Amino acid sequence: MANQDDFIRTALRVPPDLHKQIHDAARASNRTFNAEIVARLQASFSDQSSPPKYQASEISIKINQKLLAEMFSKLDNLDAEVKALPVKLRQIPEGTKVIKDKIAIIKHLGEDPTNAMKKRTIRKKKEDDQES
Structure with a gap:
């Protein structure tokens, strides 16, 4: 059996609820308050891998x-x-390289470029007709 010289005395502050839980656990396991704390601490260090x-x-x-x-x-x-792309596409000036870029963007968005360009052309004609 260990004697008092085998231990180091230390003061420990714990919340009242935890203090009661430790006392209850000590009674249930037939240990002293101190022995319960030591047993639980040793158990927590037994698997140091994680x-x-x-x-x-x-x-x-x-x-x-x-x-x-x-x-x-x-x-x-x-x-x-994505929501801003249609507005940005309408603001791009016409030109061969620009049209190729527009087609690449439309393909990236998953729409058929030919169909999209036809829709745009029809929409642009309607806008031009309304302005006239």
Whole structure:
């Protein structure tokens, strides 16, 4: 059996609820308050290869929340850019290279370029007719 010289005395402050939980656990396991704390601390250090699971999951949750917030922000920015594309396309002056660029953008958006250009031509004629 260990004697008092085998231990170092230390003061420990714990919240009242935790203090009660430790006392209840000590009674249930037929140990002293001190022996319960020592047993629980030793158990927590027995597997030093990884932190306790609850800590890892709390950290993972915080990291995932931050990543999700960043992703939603980026999605909002992309959504705004996509919504602004038709206006930007209408502002581009006509020209051979510009038309090729417009076709590339339209293809990227998943629309048939020929159909899109026909629609644009019809819309432009209607706008010109209305202005006249």
